[in-house]
Amino acid sequence: MIxxxxxxxxxxxxxxxxxxxxxxxxxxxxxxxxDPPAVSDDEIRDGIENNQLRIMRERGIDLTIFSPKALxxxxxxxxxxxxxxxxxxxxxxxxxxCQRYPKDFVGACQLPQAPGVKPGTFVFDTLERCxxxxxxxxxNLNPDPTGGHWSDPPLWDKDWWYPLYEQxxxxxxxxxxxxxxxxxxxxxxxxxxxxxxxxxxxxxxxTSSIFEDFPELKFIIPHGGGAVPFHWGRYxxxxxxMGLAELEEKxxxxxxxxxxxxxxxGIDLMLKVLPTKNVLFASETVGAVRGIDRRTGHFYDDxxxxxxxxxxxxxxxxxxxxxxxxxxxxxxLGPKLSAMRSNxxxx
Amino acid sequence: MIxxxxxxxxxxxxxxxxxxxxxxxxxxxxxxxxDPPAVSDDEIRDGIENNQLRIMRERGIDLTIFSPKALxxxxxxxxxxxxxxxxxxxxxxxxxxCQRYPKDFVGACQLPQAPGVKPGTFVFDTLERCxxxxxxxxxNLNPDPTGGHWSDPPLWDKDWWYPLYEQxxxxxxxxxxxxxxxxxxxxxxxxxxxxxxxxxxxxxxxTSSIFEDFPELKFIIPHGGGAVPFHWGRYxxxxxxMGLAELEEKxxxxxxxxxxxxxxxGIDLMLKVLPTKNVLFASETVGAVRGIDRRTGHFYDDxxxxxxxxxxxxxxxxxxxxxxxxxxxxxxLGPKLSAMRSNxxxx
Numbered sequence: 254m255i256x257x258x259x260x261x262x263x264x265x266x267x268x269x270x271x272x273x274x275x276x277x278x279x280x281x282x283x284x285x286x287x288d289p290p291a292v293s294d295d296e297i298r299d300g301i302e303n304n305q306l307r308i309m310r311e312r313g314i315d316l317t318i319f320s321p322k323a324l325x326x327x328x329x330x331x332x333x334x335x336x337x338x339x340x341x342x343x344x345x346x347x348x349x350x351c352q353r354y355p356k357d358f359v360g361a362c363q364l365p366q367a368p369g370v371k372p373g374t375f376v377f378d379t380l381e382r383c384x385x386x387x388x389x390x391x392x393n394l395n396p397d398p399t400g401g402h403w404s405d406p407p408l409w410d411k412d413w414w415y416p417l418y419e420q421x422x423x424x425x426x427x428x429x430x431x432x433x434x435x436x437x438x439x440x441x442x443x444x445x446x447x448x449x450x451x452x453x454x455x456x457x458x459x460t461s462s463i464f465e466d467f468p469e470l471k472f473i474i475p476h477g478g479g480a481v482p483f484h485w486g487r488y489x490x491x492x493x494x495m496g497l498a499e500l501e502e503k504x505x506x507x508x509x510x511x512x513x514x515x516x517x518x519g520i521d522l523m524l525k526v527l528p529t530k531n532v533l534f535a536s537e538t539v540g541a542v543r544g545i546d547r548r549t550g551h552f553y554d555d556x557x558x559x560x561x562x563x564x565x566x567x568x569x570x571x572x573x574x575x576x577x578x579x580x581x582x583x584x585x586l587g588p589k590l591s592a593m594r595s596n597x598x599x600x
Numbered sequence: 601m602i603x604x605x606x607x608x609x610x611x612x613x614x615x616x617x618x619x620x621x622x623x624x625x626x627x628x629x630x631x632x633x634x635d636p637p638a639v640s641d642d643e644i645r646d647g648i649e650n651n652q653l654r655i656m657r658e659r660g661i662d663l664t665i666f667s668p669k670a671l672x673x674x675x676x677x678x679x680x681x682x683x684x685x686x687x688x689x690x691x692x693x694x695x696x697x698c699q700r701y702p703k704d705f706v707g708a709c710q711l712p713q714a715p716g717v718k719p720g721t722f723v724f725d726t727l728e729r730c731x732x733x734x735x736x737x738x739x740n741l742n743p744d745p746t747g748g749h750w751s752d753p754p755l756w757d758k759d760w761w762y763p764l765y766e767q768x769x770x771x772x773x774x775x776x777x778x779x780x781x782x783x784x785x786x787x788x789x790x791x792x793x794x795x796x797x798x799x800x801x802x803x804x805x806x807t808s809s810i811f812e813d814f815p816e817l818k819f820i821i822p823h824g825g826g827a828v829p830f831h832w833g834r835y836x837x838x839x840x841x842m843g844l845a846e847l848e849e850k851x852x853x854x855x856x857x858x859x860x861x862x863x864x865x866g867i868d869l870m871l872k873v874l875p876t877k878n879v880l881f882a883s884e885t886v887g888a889v890r891g892i893d894r895r896t897g898h899f900y901d902d903x904x905x906x907x908x909x910x911x912x913x914x915x916x917x918x919x920x921x922x923x924x925x926x927x928x929x930x931x932x933l934g935p936k937l938s939a940m941r942s943n944x945x946x947x
Contacts, residue, residue: 486863
């Protein structure tokens with residue numbers, strides 16, 4: 254079984270994003286926002302079957318952990334209220350995908366974070382709905398809801414973040430660290446903000462006591478962990494200079510890296526330096542990079558090809574990366590699959 | 601010949617940094633700052649001979665391009681006036697090193713950038729003094745003088761940065777992109793801010809017309825280019841999706857990457873994916889990572905070992921990385937070395 258742990262609903266019909274734009278404009282201008290527009294079953298089907306599901310079948314991916322479009326989380330342009338409405342709408346669309354294609358997609362939720370707002374009731378209610386009611390199995394956590402200004406507290410801030418971590422543990426779910434768009438002209442969203450966000454989160458984990466305080470907490474850092482595997486020696490060395498424990502002990506019992514790295518040499522590096530147990534298969538399809546690499550004739554984001562071709566991992570390792578590791582990190586996934594196989598549903 | 605293009609005077613005597621602290625405190629409290637304190641020849645000697653020069657000799661490094669401590673540039677805590685005094689002082693100390701050890705060190709300057717201040721007369725006067733008078737051959741350019749707030753304009757802003765680029769061309773020098781400290785709690789200076797700064801600068805180069813406007817401009821991105829080589833496929837794919845030219849044409853005639861990557865697998869990756877012509881040898885010794893890797897028994901920052909051990913480069917490539925490429929990028933270096941060999945000095 255091959256599980257892609259990182260897919261987004263990037264193929265919603267146009268009225269979805271048009272609603273967000275209208276909502277943000279209404280907020281800016283002090284007007285009442287419109288209601289979220291309807292999306293038909295046919296529109297859901299067209300978005301999924303022509304895109305993610307087609308590609309999954311072409312590439313032999315059995316299941317995708319599916320969440321609202323990351324760039325579309327758009328936390329920085331809204332407030333707590335608009336972002337709750339927007340997250341509810343986006344999560345409900347993902348839920349419809351998961352209901353319609355229950356063997357192919359399992360949900361992960363967008364949280365209604367907002368700049369300057371400590372994650373609280375609105376965020377926790379979203380978990381209640383998405384994990385408790387919908388049967389989602391994870392959440393995406395934006396470490397910078399200010400969209401590239403990084404002006405809210407870091408992930409180690411106990412007052413700001415620990416109540417959310419307690420909720421993650423309560424629901425027994427991991428969170429994927431994932432920034433959204435950037436309103437800072439320094440940072441191109443998918444080219445620099447995403448990657449910087451990944452690197453930044455790793456260092457915050459490495460230099461803090463989060464996992465001493467929450468030994469069971471699990472995070473996934475996407476896009477191969479940003480710069481981290483390439484600078485693994487730097488991070489080992491800085492940890493050593495700081496008198497921290499080895500990274501294996503300090504971070505790698507709690508942090509996992511996905512394989513959204515779009516060339517062979519990058520995948521080879523991460524498989525070489527990271528323990529196999531910390532690597533989870535993913536492609537983020539349809540996502541940040543959509544073209545065909547002229548040098549290989551294959552899609553950049555067809556990450557399974559790189560893993561298949563890598564000499565840094567054997568068949569047992571591939572099996573771990575493709576599904577076993579995910580079943581360990583996403584605790585609610587195994588029971589969900591078992592229930593599905595026995596033709597029952599659990600939430 | 602082996603040239604380390606990335607060394608900093610991190611081993612100044614304690615009164616140097618104490619002065620900066622006093623200067624910043626005076627600025628904060630509206631008092632007159634103290635004058636920069638004297639540094640004796642013996643203190644210069646002790647700092648250099650016990651540290652950088654000793655290590656260079658142990659490792660077989662012939663020459664270091666030497667600049668003031670990067671973390672010490674500290675642009676974010678000062679204003680244009682304090683930072684000019686501070687840069688003058690720091691550059692003069694580097695100049696004394698270069699005068700005393702002319703076969704071992706060649707200077708690169710710290711610029712008196714400041715938050716909210718467009719690089720202007722103070723910065724240009726520093727180039728005049730350091731390149732024109734001292735005979736330095738490069739400058740360090742901080743893409744974020746706000747220290748992790750990234751609130752001044754990006755590198756592609758024509759009004760803000762282009763006058764400085766014209767000065768770099770006037771003096772025929774390259775600039776190393778190098779952030780300094782971070783006053784944003786999200787970013788650990790050397791673990792995340794440095795690496796994010798490198799990645800951010802690369803993407804700004806990739807997505808802008810800087811090199812169409814200045815075809816002769818040369819930048820060095822340190823620390824292996826941040827996340828860039830690890831995500832080379834991502835950047836190739838994003839450039840392609842954006843309809844940009846191939847990275848070879850768009851960026852690699854102007855941007856060079858140093859080898860401050862502190863493990864074998866990282867160096868192997870960068871040598872595999874980047875053209876050899878774009879890689880410059882460096883170690884940033886004595887710098888961000890000072891310990892011995894327990895797995896290898898060698899210093900993390902002994903980057904020459906990784907290059908020697910890499911099967912991704914042959915002897916001709918090593919020669920290019922160790923010195924030929926540097927002589928091409930640092931246009932003033934070759935004439936300076938020739939003059940030195942004929943026992944004359946030029947400035």
